[in-house]
Amino acid sequence: MSCVITNIGQLVTFDPADPDRPIRTDAALVIDEGLVPWVGDAANAPAADTRIDADGAAVIPGFVDSHSHLVFAGDRVAEFEARMTGRPYTAGGIRTTVAATRAASDDDLRARLAHLVAQSRAQGTTTLEIKSGYGLSLADEERALRLAREVTDETTFLGAHVVPAEFAHDRGAYVDLVCGDMLAACAPHARWVDVFIDSGAFTVDEARRILTAGRDAGLGLRVHAGQLEADGGVALAVELDAASVDHCTHLTDADIAALAESARGGAGTVATLLPLVEFSTKQPYLDARRLLDAGVAIAIASDCNPGSNYSSSVPLAVALAVRELGMTPLEALAAATRGGARALRRTDVGHLGVGARGDAVILDAPDYRYLAYRPGVPLVRTVVVGGVDIAHLRQAR
Amino acid sequence: MSCVITNIGQLVTFDPADPDRPIRTDAALVIDEGLVPWVGDAANAPAADTRIDADGAAVIPGFVDSHSHLVFAGDRVAEFEARMTGRPYTAGGIRTTVAATRAASDDDLRARLAHLVAQSRAQGTTTLEIKSGYGLSLADEERALRLAREVTDETTFLGAHVVPAEFAHDRGAYVDLVCGDMLAACAPHARWVDVFIDSGAFTVDEARRILTAGRDAGLGLRVHAGQLEADGGVALAVELDAASVDHCTHLTDADIAALAESARGGAGTVATLLPLVEFSTKQPYLDARRLLDAGVAIAIASDCNPGSNYSSSVPLAVALAVRELGMTPLEALAAATRGGARALRRTDVGHLGVGARGDAVILDAPDYRYLAYRPGVPLVRTVVVGGVDIAHLRQAR
Numbered sequence: 001m002s003c004v005i006t007n008i009g010q011l012v013t014f015d016p017a018d019p020d021r022p023i024r025t026d027a028a029l030v031i032d033e034g035l036v037p038w039v040g041d042a043a044n045a046p047a048a049d050t051r052i053d054a055d056g057a058a059v060i061p062g063f064v065d066s067h068s069h070l071v072f073a074g075d076r077v078a079e080f081e082a083r084m085t086g087r088p089y090t091a092g093g094i095r096t097t098v099a100a101t102r103a104a105s106d107d108d109l110r111a112r113l114a115h116l117v118a119q120s121r122a123q124g125t126t127t128l129e130i131k132s133g134y135g136l137s138l139a140d141e142e143r144a145l146r147l148a149r150e151v152t153d154e155t156t157f158l159g160a161h162v163v164p165a166e167f168a169h170d171r172g173a174y175v176d177l178v179c180g181d182m183l184a185a186c187a188p189h190a191r192w193v194d195v196f197i198d199s200g201a202f203t204v205d206e207a208r209r210i211l212t213a214g215r216d217a218g219l220g221l222r223v224h225a226g227q228l229e230a231d232g233g234v235a236l237a238v239e240l241d242a243a244s245v246d247h248c249t250h251l252t253d254a255d256i257a258a259l260a261e262s263a264r265g266g267a268g269t270v271a272t273l274l275p276l277v278e279f280s281t282k283q284p285y286l287d288a289r290r291l292l293d294a295g296v297a298i299a300i301a302s303d304c305n306p307g308s309n310y311s312s313s314v315p316l317a318v319a320l321a322v323r324e325l326g327m328t329p330l331e332a333l334a335a336a337t338r339g340g341a342r343a344l345r346r347t348d349v350g351h352l353g354v355g356a357r358g359d360a361v362i363l364d365a366p367d368y369r370y371l372a373y374r375p376g377v378p379l380v381r382t383v384v385v386g387g388v389d390i391a392h393l394r395q396a397r
Numbered sequence: 398m399s400c401v402i403t404n405i406g407q408l409v410t411f412d413p414a415d416p417d418r419p420i421r422t423d424a425a426l427v428i429d430e431g432l433v434p435w436v437g438d439a440a441n442a443p444a445a446d447t448r449i450d451a452d453g454a455a456v457i458p459g460f461v462d463s464h465s466h467l468v469f470a471g472d473r474v475a476e477f478e479a480r481m482t483g484r485p486y487t488a489g490g491i492r493t494t495v496a497a498t499r500a501a502s503d504d505d506l507r508a509r510l511a512h513l514v515a516q517s518r519a520q521g522t523t524t525l526e527i528k529s530g531y532g533l534s535l536a537d538e539e540r541a542l543r544l545a546r547e548v549t550d551e552t553t554f555l556g557a558h559v560v561p562a563e564f565a566h567d568r569g570a571y572v573d574l575v576c577g578d579m580l581a582a583c584a585p586h587a588r589w590v591d592v593f594i595d596s597g598a599f600t601v602d603e604a605r606r607i608l609t610a611g612r613d614a615g616l617g618l619r620v621h622a623g624q625l626e627a628d629g630g631v632a633l634a635v636e637l638d639a640a641s642v643d644h645c646t647h648l649t650d651a652d653i654a655a656l657a658e659s660a661r662g663g664a665g666t667v668a669t670l671l672p673l674v675e676f677s678t679k680q681p682y683l684d685a686r687r688l689l690d691a692g693v694a695i696a697i698a699s700d701c702n703p704g705s706n707y708s709s710s711v712p713l714a715v716a717l718a719v720r721e722l723g724m725t726p727l728e729a730l731a732a733a734t735r736g737g738a739r740a741l742r743r744t745d746v747g748h749l750g751v752g753a754r755g756d757a758v759i760l761d762a763p764d765y766r767y768l769a770y771r772p773g774v775p776l777v778r779t780v781v782v783g784g785v786d787i788a789h790l791r792q793a794r
Contacts, residue, residue, distance in 0.1 A: 375677070
């Protein structure tokens with residue numbers, strides 16, 4: 001079943017085979033068997049079984065959201081309000097969500113996850129990474145990954161999110177568990193292993209153990225680092241050839257040099273920026289120009305989670321990248337598409353060149369820059385996944 | 398035809414008859430002949446012809462967006478990009494939009510306006526003020542107001558937006574025109590008159606002439622002031638008992654005292670804050686706590702326009718009010734509902750007490766605070782206007 005998208009006002013391809021021309025006008029796009037066999041001038045478009053009329057709108061690759069935490073129960077809206085209004089709040093942070101998640105049934109978690117995934121889709125995300133990390137026991141981490149695997153191939157084992165309360169006095173035993181039996185139970189459901197490096201979570205040395213064990217179990221590597229301070233996690237991520245190091249709000253000059261050197265070597269380690277977290281924690285934003293000017297490969301992702309940021313809006317992340325991080329609209333869109341793909345070591349998504357998956361978003365706008373020009377306005381008109389129009393998911397419950 | 402909304406997780410009424418209880422739980426809401434005849438405990442809800450199941454979600458009054466400029470043609474996305482990325486840009490600002498608007502047909506302007514209004518509705522705005530101001534000739538201002546009046550009763554004559562190019566060397570003659578024949582032609586289509594007080598637009602003395610003439614023609618008064626500096630416009634607005642003074646990013650202590658004194662006297666002059674403008678112009682945000690602590694009456698509105706802010710997202714304005722202006726989520730929601738109503742001197746909208754219009758929004762969230770907790774996520778599930786579910790407008794083209 002083939003499909004041609006016609007009457008496109010502006011087509012953003014980010015075609016790696018045509019790097020000097022990321023944007024085409026007067027173009028059409030064909031999707032067949034879920035892939036893009038042809039992109040070119042509309043006047044030369046081949047026939048197809050079905051046709052989608054873009055009505056003069058901009059068409060972009062679907063967003064690749066390479067960082068989310070969507071398997072959980074409960075919310076932390078009271079904690080959010082206290083943080084934003086400067087009131088003291090003494091609840092348990094991540095551990096509050098761990099308790100709610102452990103207590104929830106499979107069906108409850110599955111329904112909540114389906115709702116959150118549908119919301120992401122409706123906002124233009126067509127490739128979505130989902131982490132565990134609110135189970136923190138062998139059975140609960142395995143369950144989270146099993147549920148996540150039902151909705152995406154991009155699953156990440158994050159047993160090393162924080163040390164759970166029951167191991168507070170023996171964190172070494174928890175690291176042993178994560179590297180041992182928990183990893184063994186989770187690896188069959190995961191593509192990646194991740195560690196949260198932070199003064200409240202895991203040290204660089206603990207992360208090295210966990211990531212090395214994960215690699216030995218066949219998983220790719222991701223790291224949370226630099227959210228609140230330059231913590232040495234970036235150097236570890238580059239040393240171990242992690243696909244991505246996420247947050248990167250606080251970086252030393254040496255961190256930036258290491259990331260840039262890594263990017264020159266091919267896939268390397270991508271710096272994944274999460275500006276929605278700075279929005280929702282009232283932290284200062286980083287200056288992405290420091291990274292771009294040095295040649296660092298950048299992705300933008302949502303980090304949707306119930307604590308530090310509960311927004312799954314990649315469009316707002318793009319707008320914040322322009323308003324707050326110093327990126328151009330084109331750099332921000334590239335980071336949210338092909339950047340996210342690189343952070344997942346994928347070459348089949350994040351662009352609309354020949355051979356890509358047919359994952360495209362038709363905007364309610366004539367120009368991709370409207371994503372930054374009209375922040376907050378729902379500009380995703382139609383989401384096409386593998387050539388199938390799933391716009392009805394906009395009404396998802 | 399009556400309708401009852403049941404299974405409401407949280408009902409924000411802002412009922413003026415019950416000021417100590419802005420939020421109810423276990424409540425139901427009845428709408429009949431477009432108005433609210435009953436609100437109370439769900440267990441006591443009367444029967445109605447139809448029923449809307451809120452499925453445990455939060456229900457809030459529809460947003461009252463008291464400041465927008467939606468009658469125009471063209472866009473200024475290139476100007477936006479230049480501003481955000483620090484590049485020089487020498488195009489004509491507002492005058493660019495004036496030229497495009499004058500050149501557009503009625504049907505083109507009407508179609509664009511309908512699209513923008515549908516987008517506002519889909520984001521929860523149920524009362525919408527619309528200004529002229531991109532015509533700047535008698536015929537073009539009259540046309541803009543005539544078109545705006547087709548979609549809202551809250552129309553505002555803003556002939557005094559800027560001095561058009563053809564009057565650049567005789568601004569006095571333009572002020573004469575605005576106060577004379579242009580006002581006479583426009584007043585039948587308008588409820589309000591407004592002046593943009595700014596070093597690039599009109600002086601306080603010019604504004605006084607125009608507002609006084611508008612008042613004599615039977616119009617209510619609104620003022621743009623304090624966008625880029627404390628310019629004396631607030632004092633004028635209070636002196637003339639304008640319903641609202643909008644922007645207020647830069648205020649003196651005397652301005653705040655005058656606004657607070659005005660608010661104590663009844664309706665008074667509302668300070669309408671437009672944080673989306675600061676977002677899209679990279680200007681610093683004001684501290685709303687200074688105003689709230691002094692007792693100033695506050696509204697939040699979008700100021701959707703093609704130049705300084707093209708977002709119509711009141712939900713994002715609410716999130717910015719919390720992130721950037723120092724407001725609590727409840728204060729921000731109140732400002733975007735009953736605050737907007739007060740800025741339009743309306744008592745029938747902005748709340749869901751008995752006698753209010755039946756304009757309500759069912760959120761895709763259990764708690765109104767999600768508007769700030771989940772910025773950018775389209776959380777407006779169902780929009781009810783006068784008891785009629787218009788959710789299908791979400792898909793508006």
